């Protein structure tokens with residue numbers, strides 16, 4: 001449970017880290033999987049099935065730790081672990097195609113409870129929303145404007161294809177700031193995964209970690225989250241307090 005005191009303490013620490021006197025958020029940089037869609041269990045199952053097929057004995061849970069990386073970077077990491085080399089571009093293309101196919105097979109997208117409320121509050125308080133995801137999964141990227149109408153203006157998105165370095169590198173969030181036309185200290189990052197939180201932290205933005213999956217709150221704190229919240233509905237509930245602080 002996050003109390004108002006926790007929000008004030010988190011903001012005090014953030015302001016002191018950046019050496020700024022005030023904090024006035026103008027934009028929200030929002031991750032997709034595990035924040036807007038309850039899609040991570042399906043991603044993990046799809047990764048596990050694909051890696052089983054090529055003789056890698058991965059555990060489903062480990063894919064929650066790789067979350068946020070691009071597909072190509074994840075495949076490279078697995079190849080280095082299991083084969084002692086990077087994957088070739090052809091291998092990356094074929095294996096990511098297969099994983100994407102399995103992901104689609106595992107059913108319709110599920111909206112994350114509380115996400116619509118969060119987006120409505122950001123809009124109501126005049127914060128520009130930018131989608132910042134390591135995904136290249138067109139089934140979700142194409143659906144987002146219908147699933148969350150009016151939340152994201154056209155072009156307000158950074159995905160795997162738009163960056164040279166994926167999360168945990170800060171580049172995706174720095175690109176998001178460019179799109180919003182704001183400096184780091186005018187942004188709220190909303191993330192659920194350790195590598196995504198790290199990217200948000202390294203970009204200099206106030207970074208909120210939401211524990212929507214199996215990764216514990218402490219891991220998100222250690223990754224650099226300024227504030228950790230237990231669920232998206234709870235985050236939506238405390239958001240006006242955070243924005244007005």
Ligand code: CA
Pocket residue numbers: 031032033034035067068191192193196
């Ligand atoms: Ca995520």
